[in-house]
Amino acid sequence: MVATRDAEATRARILAAATAEFGAHGLAGARVDRIAAAAAANKALIYAYFGNKDDLFDRVVEASFEQLHAEVTFTPHDLAEYGTALFDYLADHPDVLRLDAWRRLERPVATDAERAAYVDIIDGLTAVRSSFGSNDQFLPGDVLAIVIAVAGAWAGTPDALRPHISADRERQRALVGGVIAVLTKSQHHQPHEHIERGADERR
Amino acid sequence: MVATRDAEATRARILAAATAEFGAHGLAGARVDRIAAAAAANKALIYAYFGNKDDLFDRVVEASFEQLHAEVTFTPHDLAEYGTALFDYLADHPDVLRLDAWRRLERPVATDAERAAYVDIIDGLTAVRSSFGSNDQFLPGDVLAIVIAVAGAWAGTPDALRPHISADRERQRALVGGVIAVLTKSQHHQPHEHIERGADERR
């Protein structure tokens, strides 16, 4: 039987509505009343469950961040694989990129959880460091920064450039994998055979 | 002698103040009263000179965009050069990246001027297309998207990752140039000698 009063379910509805609202309008542009309406919940419940607008935003970002890190696992030994997986996730969840952009603009302070997650990733990369292109030229963090930038390059393309880029997603993913493969496998052996694969490994 | 009443100067002061305010807080988060105060101008003048808040934002973005395209010229035959020049500009003008991020989030519609600028760039790239790595794999737009993403990778790094990336700017620029060089010159010949140069060609 479906409960008419279920705090947990209401909480979840609010969080979902807030994710959409913040993704669309950011922290300053979001309207608490709109969130309440979309969640079919009373506004006061938002304050009861989440404190205030800023706290709610933080929770939304944190949840989005957690889901991302849970669904796309970091594979330091195969960065092209990681890059394409990240690309796929971002393509499937367009709000994630927007939410992250808002977060970086409006709440630049990183949480401890976020910092810890990056430390884990960096540790993993450091362990297999030698495999990256020009050894010692790149710090693990640099490598990660590039991989993230490339994975988000197509999703983050400005509107005005969009008509000129590869339209279909398969192609885009192949390019992401190819670029990262070239950079990691680097200079001489089989440069871009990675470009051919990828079409069959979507989640 | 300094004019006490100079509409052009006042206009310029307002535009400068608005650039800072919008860069810091975005369209929704910016406060017209704060802009007026920072510009030492009366609020009504802002409306007299620029219409409304949205129009003022558009003017600010447009001006920033024009300045960028004026100061860093696109060189389709040497994308590594272009990438490092873009990197330098973004490093020197941190507000530009923020402003562009706000624009993409809050005003996604591209202006005609912007679209035209991209068409020019794409045309230039098309003319020298064969020089890019795996021929025909990449559309010119894809190439540009990657170059832009790489050039902005370090400046756009999230706070939490920042402790793990190369700290000094020389190094970062060298990496930008190196990555693009590897991708353009591509797979086999002298892979990353481009990494060594760059420290002496700042504007």
Added chain:
DNA sequence: GTGAACTATCTAACCAGTTAGTTATAAACT
């Protein structure tokens, strides 16, 4: 019947945009 879930209504602050008026400047006139 008791506590948790929920609601309708209120409020104080905020903020984009307006208005009605004041002052500086420079050209026109005598």
Added chain:
DNA sequence: AGTTTATAACTAACTGGTTAGATAGTTCAC
């Protein structure tokens, strides 16, 4: 050269709608 006139530059104060958050009360589940 001094006075008037026109206008552009500027200002202080206000308005009306909006919005985050609070409060006091109602309803449901167990």
